[in-house]
Structures are given as C-alpha cells and as structure tokens.
Amino acid sequence: MLKKSSIKKISLAAFCLLILLILYLFPRTTEKTESINPKTTYSVKNIQDTIYLIDKNDYVARVNISIKAEDSIKKATEVLSYLTVGSNNASLIPNGFKPIIPAGTKVLASSLDDGNFKVNFSKEFLNIEAENEIKLIESLVYSLTGIEGINSITILVEGSILNKLPHSKEFLDNPIDRSYGINKTYDMDKLSGTSKTTMYYLSKYDGYYYYVPVTKVSNTDKEKIEVIIKELTSSPVYETNLMSYLNSETTLQNYEILDNELSIDFNNAILSDVTNKELLEEVTYAINLSIKDNYGIDAVSYTVNNEKIATFDLKSLE
Secondary structure (H helix, E strand, O other), rough: HHHHHHHHHHHHHHHHEEEEHHHHOOOOOOOOOOOOOOOOOEEOOOOEEEEEEEOOOOOOEEHHHOOOOOOOHHHHHHHHHEEEOOHHHHOOOOOEEEOOEEOOOOOEEEEEOEEEEEEOOHHHHHOHHHHHHHHHHHHHHHHHHOOOOEEEEEEEEEEEOOOEEOOOOEEEEEEEEEHHOOOOOOEEOOOOOEEEEEEEEEEEOOEEEEEEEEEEEOOOOOOOHHHHHHHHOOOOOOOOOOOOOOOOOOOEEEEEEEOOOOOOOHHHHHEEEEOOEEHHHHHHHHHHHHHHHHHOOOEEEEOOOOEEEEEEEEEHHH
16 A cells, blocks of 8 residues: 555656646747847848739838749739739739739730849830829839849830830839839929938728838938938828828937948937837838838848847848
C-alpha cells in the first residue's frame, strides 16, 4: 500500500513538472497594444498591392487590390486591366471606386527599359471624357510607378507617343513620373517659380478607409517637409471628405536629411499617448507616404524634443 502511494505521488509530481515545462516552452500569447521602441526600425508592409482609381468624390484614390503576377511587366499588364472599364479585373474593384481607361482599350505592346515603362494603347484610349483626361494620366502614372522597378511611364497610342492630351491639348512630357502631380490644387500668384508638394489624406467609403494624395502647386520656397506638415495640420482640409489625424497643435521643430534618411523632430502634440510615447498609425502613414512621394529617400525617423521615437522603412510602402 505504501509502495503504491509513493508511486502515485511520484507520478503526480512528474506530471506537474511536465505541465510546467510545457508552459515554459510554449508561453500563452496575450493580445496587447504594441508600444513603439525607439531602437526598433518599423516597416509598414502592405498585405496587398495598390492602384489608383476614381472614388465617389472624383478623386484619384489609393486602393488595395491583389496582384497575382510577380514580374514587373506582367504586374503592369494586370494593373492596366484593373484600370480599364469593362475588363475582367474591373469586377474585382471594391465598391465605391471605378476604373478610368475607356472601355475597349487594348494594350498593343509594352516594355520596360531602365525604369521607364512604355505602353502602347489602342485608339480607344482617346475616348476619354474631357473632364477625366488629366485624372487618366494621374491614375496611370501613380498606379504603374507603384510597381517595383518602374519609375516613369511613356504613353503611346497606336504606336505614336502621346505628346498632348486629346481634349485640352495640354502638352505631356514623356517619360512621365510622379512629379506630374495628382488631384492638383493651385495657390499661385505667378506662373514662374512654382513648386509641387504632395500630401496624403484619409477618406472613407462605407467603412473602408483609404488614402487620397493631393498635390499643391504654389509659389512657396519652403522645404517640402514644412509644407507637408503645415497642410496636414491645417483645418479645414481641402474638402470635408478628406481627413488628417495630425493634431493641429503639432509643430515641426527641426528636420535633417542624413544619407538616405530624413529625420524629423516634433513637439509632444504629435504623440497619441504622451506617457508611452506612441505615434498614431494614421498619422505616420500619411506623413510617410507624403515624404516618399516628395523625397528620394528610404527611411524616416521620428523624434520628439530630440528623443528618437521610431524609424520607418519607406521602401515597403508600395
């Protein structure tokens, strides 16, 4: 009897030790809000690819889609299908958005050389409505240059380079890159000495949040990062359907370009949680997208009163 009791005790002890060992080796995970570690480099990765479609407010807007192709040229071909009215991929576009390339337009040929993507469209491409011809160019440029390896595009129609828009006859510089601008607004008192700065705002349709870039054309001689922060903290924004989560009390105290990184220093107003020194994702994402469009750099670091809070990798934004 004593022997059996001892065996039971030993077995129970061994079982308890086994359970403790399992708990130690495989700890239970708990959900918690991730705080920003100053020593961590954050990479904002998209689960999906992005294209630029027309939203319900007639903006050229940044929309998530799924691209199956991996090769740059095949990706571009797939993107063009999404952008074409009546195509097979057009049916996969989220509600509230629409493609802009005229129905029936075909890609006759395409090539990629030294970062420039040449695409030759059929004559149906010229059937674009007068009020949408600039949006068409903006949608093409921003959608295609979002593909790795494509920095600019050249548009041809039936083998001839499109040197001017079909209705307004506005001249087009080929190749075209993102310096062309998007959803442009103008604040000018003279035609000379203009600069373009692109800011990204949030918008919403039926519970779906997405970003809308707006290029401001002005005569300012301010550094682009100064314009970005000023515009994103301004109230009201251009239209009531465009939002910025950047606190209006936020002040850009200093900035410095170091190698391939932009360092920006703010006051406490940029923090969503002063105690834990956290940044709101909607704030950093809008600023990071804006910086990526205006500067040829790979990273941006945030400091608050000269204390580093976070560093973001901009290469993963597209």
